[in-house]
Amino acid sequence: LPGKxxxxxxxxxxxxxxxxxxxxxxxxxxxxDNHIQNNQVxxxxxxxxxxxxxDRLAERVRQEKLNIARQLILQHGLPLxxxxxxxxxxxxxxxxxxxxxxxxxxxxxxxxxxxxxxxAGCAKHFIVIADYRKDSKALGQQWKKxxxxxxxxxxxxxxxxxxxxxxxxxxxxxxxxxxxxxxxTDNNNFILDWKFEHAQxxxxxxxxxxxxxxxxxxxxxxxxAERVYFGMEDGSVKTR
Ligand code: 5RP
Numbered sequence: 569l570p571g572k573x574x575x576x577x578x579x580x581x582x583x584x585x586x587x588x589x590x591x592x593x594x595x596x597x598x599x600x601d602n603h604i605q606n607n608q609v610x611x612x613x614x615x616x617x618x619x620x621x622x623d624r625l626a627e628r629v630r631q632e633k634l635n636i637a638r639q640l641i642l643q644h645g646l647p648l649x650x651x652x653x654x655x656x657x658x659x660x661x662x663x664x665x666x667x668x669x670x671x672x673x674x675x676x677x678x679x680x681x682x683x684x685x686x687x688a689g690c691a692k693h694f695i696v697i698a699d700y701r702k703d704s705k706a707l708g709q710q711w712k713k714x715x716x717x718x719x720x721x722x723x724x725x726x727x728x729x730x731x732x733x734x735x736x737x738x739x740x741x742x743x744x745x746x747x748x749x750x751x752x753t754d755n756n757n758f759i760l761d762w763k764f765e766h767a768q769x770x771x772x773x774x775x776x777x778x779x780x781x782x783x784x785x786x787x788x789x790x791x792x793a794e795r796v797y798f799g800m801e802d803g804s805v806k807t808r
């Protein structure tokens with residue numbers, strides 16, 4: 569709940585600082601317990617923070633009757649649904665790479681952004697969970713890797729040039745860790761990481777980038793998140 573602090577009694581502290589993993593768990597558990605109710609259809613995204621939300625959902629599903637979309641659920645043996653059967657979700661929960669003061673998000677650091685934006689867009693309430701490192705006054709202060717943009721493979725060069733020409737900075741093709749080739753998304757596309765030089769009107773930029781032929785989606789989530797839960801270093805949960 570806004571402004572409410574949930575204090576953690578965990579012993580997983582490192583020199584008085586709550587480790588990021590524990591902070592992710594705190595945020596995830598608080599968000600699930602505050603926003604998910606019995607018999608709701610819930611969408612989840614991907615990443616390391618959402619795993620804790622699914623853990624908590626799994627606990628709750630054993631006692632209650634929740635339907636959950638997305639693949640991770642399979643690992644828990646939970647009932648899996650999809651947007652064909654449930655085009656309208658009660659709640660979607662997801663992580664983020666950076667969250668600014670206006671609840672604009674950068675997502676896609678892990679390579680998934682289009683499907684996550686679709687799921688978020690189908691939800692009546694979109695709730696974000698993150699550890700304290702993602703909390704930012706202005707985009708670019710925390711996540712230094714830029715805004716991911718999913719592109720049709722044949723268009724990555726013209727899209728990269730168009731973004732740089734219009735908005736400055738540099739849009740670089742994301743390569744696999746092995747450097748053997750580009751990262752390929754869950755939709756068989758490529759990702760450009762646009763390293764912007766200065767703050768922008770993110771709503772306008774998001775719309776303009778999406779208009780470039782070959783762009784599938786951007787990792788800018790503008791006006792979508794309803795509430796964000798940050799697990800903090802001191803064991804509290806901060807909401808925005
Ligand atoms: C995947 C995402 C993730 O939600 C985002 O990268 C946050 O991940 P994590 O919870 O591991 O920090 O957008 O592309």
